[in-house]
Amino acid sequence: MTDRITIRRPDDWHVHLRDGAMLAAVLPATAAQFARAIVMPNLVPPVRSAADARSYRDRILAALPQGADFTPLMVCYLTDETDASDLAAGIADGSFVAAKLYPSGATTNSHAGVTDVRRIDGALAVLAKTGAPLLVHGEVTDHAIDVFDREAVFLDRVLAPLLARHHGLRVVMEHATTREAVAFVRAHAPRVAATITAHHLIINRNALFQGGLRPHHYCLPVAKREVHRLALREAAISGEAAFFLGTDSAPHPVSDKEMDCGCAGIFTALAAMELYTEVFAEEGRLDRLESFASLNGPAFYRLPPNEARVTLERRQWTLPKLHKVAGGSGVVPFRAGDEVGWALA
């Protein structure tokens, strides 16, 4: 049994760092684990322009603990009004490395998102030309579609036609949750890739109702049936270049989760690498952890892998029940109060 593994330092290709006191509270965990992260732009108001991205990046850098080695990679939040020339300039000067498509109304802070993908043709042309990826929240917003089917329907209704219309466009299917998404990514690789969260590798939809209603297991896209979780595991451990790590760690104050209409989001940043390592160890595929966590993402983003190394070791530790946030109610982490079998050395 392997008890230690050393890999290149990983990156998180999908994280929510928020702003203000929440940023200060959650950033140290992500910066301790990951060298770089794709920082989601769904703030209120969203990160829409290159100037917005630069000032948000400055706030992140200012919130970093002393001596941290962490680079935030910024993303443009696409809207019906996105200025394609600002996007192009932002990509050219490094303010943006990607752009995010939130279908309007699909998830947290997506109301300013895109109402019809045909309205962002100008922005998509810029992405296709530069090679900067389009990151998609891949769910339709049609309320007639069952919430558990919204990802699979998105692939057929939105993503396949989009890829056909924009030939050079490269796409990351963010937080893939279904076997349909896994198959779609494989069919369209290397143009299309997917991030996979730790929580979607660990829970299925039963976890939402385990002994009662469990708001801290609610995220979007919502966890699906067991067959889908198994398909995601198989994809993650496959070593295939199209699948890489993106935690979608999404902190919300406990007061916004435990309520009549609670927010979507699971906060995994406190133990992200430990949770992924646990999954790969359970699958007997620790040899593929480095591809998933540290190599495939940089290759897709056309960035060099990190030179530094990290070691994970088999050691039990217990996650806190609550992660404190100054002036707020705190955030309940995924697996709060439970043990994790791996630790960063």
Ligand code: DOR
């Ligand atoms: O569960 C989620 N939380 N899914 C998303 O797409 C957004 C995220 C958030 O920002 O809280």
Ligand code: ZN
């Ligand atoms: Zn997200």
